[in-house]
Amino acid sequence: MMEQLADRTAVVIGGAQGIGRGIALALADEGMQVAVLDIEAAVAERTAKELAAKGVRAIGLRVDVTDETSLAQAAAAVEAALGPVHVLSNNAGVSAPQGPITEKRDADWQWVFSVNLFGIVKAVQAFLPGMRRHGQGAHIVNTSSMAGLIAVPELRVGVYTASKYACTAYCEILRAELAPENIGVSVLCPGLIDTELSRTSARNRPDHFGGPLPTPGPMPEEMRKVAMQPEEVGPIVVRGIRANRLHILTHPEMSIPMVEARFAAIRDDAEGELADRRR
Ligand SMILES: NC(=O)c1ccc[n+]([C@@H]2O[C@H](COP(=O)([O-])OP(=O)(O)OC[C@H]3O[C@@H](n4cnc5c(N)ncnc54)[C@H](O)[C@@H]3O)[C@@H](O)[C@H]2O)c1
Numbered sequence: 001m002m003e004q005l006a007d008r009t010a011v012v013i014g015g016a017q018g019i020g021r022g023i024a025l026a027l028a029d030e031g032m033q034v035a036v037l038d039i040e041a042a043v044a045e046r047t048a049k050e051l052a053a054k055g056v057r058a059i060g061l062r063v064d065v066t067d068e069t070s071l072a073q074a075a076a077a078v079e080a081a082l083g084p085v086h087v088l089s090n091n092a093g094v095s096a097p098q099g100p101i102t103e104k105r106d107a108d109w110q111w112v113f114s115v116n117l118f119g120i121v122k123a124v125q126a127f128l129p130g131m132r133r134h135g136q137g138a139h140i141v142n143t144s145s146m147a148g149l150i151a152v153p154e155l156r157v158g159v160y161t162a163s164k165y166a167c168t169a170y171c172e173i174l175r176a177e178l179a180p181e182n183i184g185v186s187v188l189c190p191g192l193i194d195t196e197l198s199r200t201s202a203r204n205r206p207d208h209f210g211g212p213l214p215t216p217g218p219m220p221e222e223m224r225k226v227a228m229q230p231e232e233v234g235p236i237v238v239r240g241i242r243a244n245r246l247h248i249l250t251h252p253e254m255s256i257p258m259v260e261a262r263f264a265a266i267r268d269d270a271e272g273e274l275a276d277r278r279r
Pocket of ligand 1: 013014015016017018019020037038039040063064065066091092093094115143144145146147189190191192193194195196197198200201204230
């Protein structure tokens, strides 16, 4: 359990904008020093300046979570500048353009999984040794989604959903493995948040996955009206870290019936199979 946040160091990957920026702001409000890491270096530096204006030490660095060398260099640079890391937020994520899962090409699958799943796995590999070395306890928050708890075909983001389910499972296992070392693990499962995810995803698709995609339009106004602001997510994450919650939910009231429906469907099928066996 992380009792002390103040004067310790946090790393927020995918922290330049959107939810990550919201998390970085909230951690700075707790008195943490923050390293903002993102593939968009200029935006990361701008956010670091915003944090520094709150009176905490902050740096912005470029990192590409699909590149182990980039992550290793960032881990060394953060420790040199801000000291040992106590909180790691793995928040970088991308979504391929909407469409049926049967029409997604290998490159779409590989790109989305390389960021949303393997990007987290690699970032943990890069930062965990430092967290173990200082031995003072630490916390890792990996951003999944409500789409990592329930699959909604109507959203037409099947590859993204599969990657977020994988992220959730990874977090559950990692949490059990690291608990004896006093390193907590949470999975952040946001509902709809007012960010530019589809636009940042499109412009940051690497060349080896087909290069940047045409920039989609902004979030439709009717969705934006009901979306939560990214700055509201940060304090929810801080509460989740302090309570060492496995699931950090931005929309708890919406999550409960959806998760119950998913588990009711599993239970129905199990009962169906049991009834068949009794026949
Ligand atoms: N916006 C939502 O409604 C919503 C809902 C559920 C989950 N999420 C998840 O929240 C996280 C943050 O998304 P957001 O909505 O704030 O969008 P965002 O685009 O503002 O944030 C994503 C960040 O990741 C960075 N990034 C992309 N590829 C990267 C890479 N290879 N290496 C390093 N950084 C990279 C982007 O530059 C961007 O700053 C994502 O994991 C997303 O899947 C978002």
